[in-house]
Amino acid sequence: DAKTTQPPSMDCAEGRAANLPCNHSTISGNEYVYWYRQIHSQGPQYIIHGLKNNETNEMASLIITEDRKSSTLILPHATLRDTAVYYCIVRVASGNTGKLIFGQGTTLQVKP
Amino acid sequence: ETGVTQTPRHLVMGMTNKKSLKCEQHLGHNAMYWYKQSAKKPLELMFVYNFKEQTENNSVPSRFSPECPNSSHLFLHLHTLQPEDSALYLCASSQDYTGNTEAFFGQGTRLTVV
Numbered sequence: 001d002a003k004t005t006q007p008p009s010m011d012c013a014e015g016r017a018a019n020l021p022c023n024h025s026t027i028s029g030n031e032y033v034y035w036y037r038q039i040h041s042q043g044p045q046y047i048i049h050g051l052k053n054n055e056t057n058e059m060a061s062l063i064i065t066e067d068r069k070s071s072t073l074i075l076p077h078a079t080l081r082d083t084a085v086y087y088c089i090v091r092v093a094s095g096n097t098g099k100l101i102f103g104q105g106t107t108l109q110v111k112p
Numbered sequence: 113e114t115g116v117t118q119t120p121r122h123l124v125m126g127m128t129n130k131k132s133l134k135c136e137q138h139l140g141h142n143a144m145y146w147y148k149q150s151a152k153k154p155l156e157l158m159f160v161y162n163f164k165e166q167t168e169n170n171s172v173p174s175r176f177s178p179e180c181p182n183s184s185h186l187f188l189h190l191h192t193l194q195p196e197d198s199a200l201y202l203c204a205s206s207q208d209y210t211g212n213t214e215a216f217f218g219q220g221t222r223l224t225v226v
Binding site: 030031032034041042043044045046049051087091092098099100101102103104105 | 114116143145147154155157160168200202204206208209210211212213214215216217218219220222
């Protein structure tokens with residue numbers, strides 16, 4: 001499985017956009033980029049995923065570079081409730097092997 | 113509310129006890145997963161069931177025994193656990209076991225082995 005690299009921690013001011021980077025330089029053509037977050041001691045929450053194109057939903061936007069070697073999760077207006085560990089994961093799209101493997105993630109601290 | 117329900121939410125058990133964790137999903141999904149999260153560590157994938165068949169077992173010790181009687185229910189049977197097995201156990205489900213289907217997680221069972 002392709003591995004991802006994320007900064008261990010980031011701060012963001014409340015009301016500002018939070019931009020969380022992720023490097024996945026060994027990603028294969030059939031692997032999706034997924035983002036989850038985990039608020040302390042709760043189950044991970046699905047945020048968004050994409051293959052090649054940029055994606056947007058009610059929670060966030062996902063920007064994937066043209067070479068697919070990196071991506072950025074954007075929370076447009078961060079609130080204190082967005083403080084969490086954010087995980088960037090690559091997941092194979094074909095066959096019967098869609099493992100969802102979590103790394104260390106980025107701890108985002110949203111500050112007033 | 114994700115549609116994935118885990119019970120109990122908290123469990124304390126002795127090393128000689130036998131207990132079971134239960135996971136139920138109301139999403140019509142066909143793949144279900146068990147993860148373990150020890151303190152300050154990433155989630156570790158333990159087992160995957162796809163259409164009730166076990167497709168992944170990541171070298172999990174035999175004191176953990178999964179059971180998937182149907183696509184909506186997943187159990188994790190526990191026996192003769194060790195204190196280091198204390199962790200948050202998370203269940204997840206997805207439509208299938210391919211890469212383009214998001215997985216939804218339950219709130220987990222906080223297990224303490226004494």
